[in-house]
Amino acid sequence: MKLNRIILAAGLLPISAGTAAAIDLTVVSWGGAYSHSQEMAYHKPYMAANPDVKIINDESAAEAVAKLRAMKEAGNITWDLIDVEAADGIRMCDEGLVKKIDFDKELAAAPDGTLARADFGDTVVADCFVPEIAFSTTVGYRTDKLPAGAEPPTGACDLFDLEKYPGRRALNKHPIVNLEWALLCDGVPYEEVYSTLATQEGQARAFAKLDTIKKDTLWWSSGAEAIQLLADGEVFMGSAYNGRLFSAIAEQNQPLGIAWDHQVLELDGWVVPAGLPAEREKAVMDYLFFATDSQRLADQAKYIPYAPARVSSIPLVGNHAELDVEMAPHMPTNPANGAHKYVNNYVWWADHRDDLDAKFQVWLSK
Structure with a gap:
């Protein structure tokens, strides 16, 4: 996937017409700095233009697949729009949990008239998944707690070096x-990671590498928790989303640094639950048309350094909305950020996630 095309964001389109009757929309996302960026770029402007719509935030995205499965089973869908990672979007699509989107009919064209599907380009990985941003999982560390004489960590493989970074x-x-x-830092070449991980031997090798740091590891369940562990000094270093780290460093003045090498690039985007009542679905699609146009995706990048998924958004991203900080250097897709970038294989994870989730939890419990 050619994510280097989506380093930045923007594009001005008119706000869509307001819905006819008062309606609440429950939008599921990830909380923290990320949800704040959505609120400022999407929710508030949309509600200002559509006063009959109230957007209710739900921070259950990490459990979205399991919860939507349960809602479908119970015949009671209470969510209206869900922000998920690409692999989960593909899984939901394959299971019929979410509706297919006609990109060119239901989403805004680019300012120059380019239809939406072409404008999103390589970020379209499923017909049910509307890309929003590219982000990365990378490594944060405490700049004030470096071991004496040690250079700052440079990337993910430093997580496994307990001697240099106790x-x-x-x-x-x-x-x-x-x-x-675990596999990359155990010497598996980039192009062989998923073929290795597809085997029992490869999985055992990955878990064995993680065993080397297991007793020294605290486990987080949300992006906000990852930053809190670093900010509180509970850990010296750890995985975290690049946008959350930026927020902690630039907005909160936390003594943190980012080790970019071996960052894993991923896509996040929207899915619409299948089977919504017609009125709710119409309201959701009106909001989605607005929130995924070129300008709105660019506006989100004013609050968090996640690269917008539309090509037409790239020239529209500038400085942080509140700080005098140019956002381009902080994007995960910036070529300067890390010598090695690894793109998550969304389709592979969609096929293997349930199995490896179960195996991972068993491994954690041992």
Whole structure:
């Protein structure tokens, strides 16, 4: 996937017409700095133009697949729009949990008239998944707690160096990224990571590498928790989303640094639950038309350094909305950020996630 095309963002389109009757929309996302960026770029402007719509934030995105499955089983869909990672979007699409989107009919064209599907380009990985941003999982560390004489960490493989960087680490409590890093840092070439991970031997190798730091690791379940562990000094270093780290460093003046090498690039985007009542679905699609136009994706990048998914948004991104900070250098897709960038294989994870989730939880419990 050619993510270097989507380093930045923007594009001005008119706000869509307001819905006819008062309606509440429950939008599921990830909380923290990320949800704040959505609120400022999407929710508030949309509600200002559509006073009959109230957007209710729900921060359950990490559990979206399981919860939507349960809602479908119960015949009671209470969510209206969900922000998920690409692999989960593909899974939901394959299972019929979310509706297919006609990009060119239901989403805004670019300012120059380019239809939406072409403007999103390589970021379209499923017909049910509307790309929003490219982000990365990378490594944050405490700049004020470096071991005497040690150089700052440069990337993910430093997580496995307990001799040079003693102390506790923090990692996400699910297999994605952790297993890739374990194999990459154990010497598996980039192009062989997923073929290796598809085998029992490769999985055992990844877990064995993680075993070397398991007793020194705290496990986080949300992006906000990852930053809190670093800010509180509970860990010296740990995995975290690049935008959350930027917020902690630039906005909160936390003594943190980013080690970019071996960052894992991923896509995040929107899915619409299948089977919504017609009125709710119409309101959701009106909002989605607005929130995914070129300008709105560029506006989100004013609050968090995640690269917009539309090519037409690239020239529209400038400085942070509140700080005098140019956002381009902080994007994960910036060529200067890390010698090695690794793109998550969304389709592979869609096929293997349930199995490896179960194996990862068993491994954690041992």
